[in-house]
Amino acid sequence: MKKFLLKLIIVTSLTWLASPVFADWTDIEEISISKSRPLFDRTNRVYVVNVQIQNDSDEDIQGPLRMLVKNATIGVTGEDGLSESGAPYFVVSEASLPAGQSVSVKTTFEPNRARLAFDAVIQKADPNVAIYAEAEGGSAGTLLFKGNAFSVIEGDPSFVTINETDTNAPTDDARVIELEVAFPDAGEYTLYARVRVGPNTVEDDSFFLPT
Structure with missing residues (x-):
């Protein structure tokens, strides 16, 4: 900042x-999100979840794009930054996400035996806000x-x-x-x-x- x-x-x-x-940043609606099962990275001692983001619209989504992690039951680690409201985020792309295409984002969490659940919110920068x-x-x-x-x-x-x-x-x-x-x-x-x-x-x- x-x-x-x-x-x-x-x-x-x-x-x-x-x-x-x-x-400012605005939520993107015309996308679908899927998450992999959490895998434990023994080398870096973090849980890893790969989040697949697909552009379901007929138009490219212009970047930069980021993914906010909200309501996580385990602490986030290795994030790229914090949003204006304090939510951790990972950079999705500095460019655009073409129509019909998808991108995978690696998210990492602290080593904790609790059940891992979280919400992923994809946002794009909006210069008109x-x-x-x-x-x-x-x-x-x-x-x-x-x-x-x-x-x-x-x-x-x-x-x-x-x-x-x-x-x-x-x-x-x-x-x-x-x-x-x-x-x-x-x-x-x-x-x-x-x-x-x-x-x-x-x-x-x-x-x-x-x-």
Whole structure:
């Protein structure tokens, strides 16, 4: 997971919610999944289950693809990473899964004599799903610094607002917010800012985003 530091300088009075957009993961439905019997790997001391994933649709499923392991009765080991919700996952393919074709994913579990059962959920990266990084800290964002000119208004949603309008260029960090945004992978991302302005419309809608 990559992290990006976003520094915002607020010039006039407004309420602010930052919403960087990056690829989210969505479940794939038009597939069939079969699992092999668990086999014990004595060399690596893990249980191995091969999961066969077949594309049942008439179109290629574009990657990258991953398989989440959920509700496992035995601990997962050797996973490629953890999902945003903390579920272990194994990479299926960085490319596509052609229509009618299948791929096998090796999953590994801790050596435990308990009965092994788990659910496999296949996901693909969807670049059109937005994830919010909230300026007050939340979702993919962590508020690292908030200048003393700001207040956080709690509610649904909560938001950051500046206390007084000042159209002059900032001379200190009182009107600066530093927000750390966590991205799942390196790459190019588009930043959208959702801003709720004050009652004076065009006089209440300015902020400066340094590069």
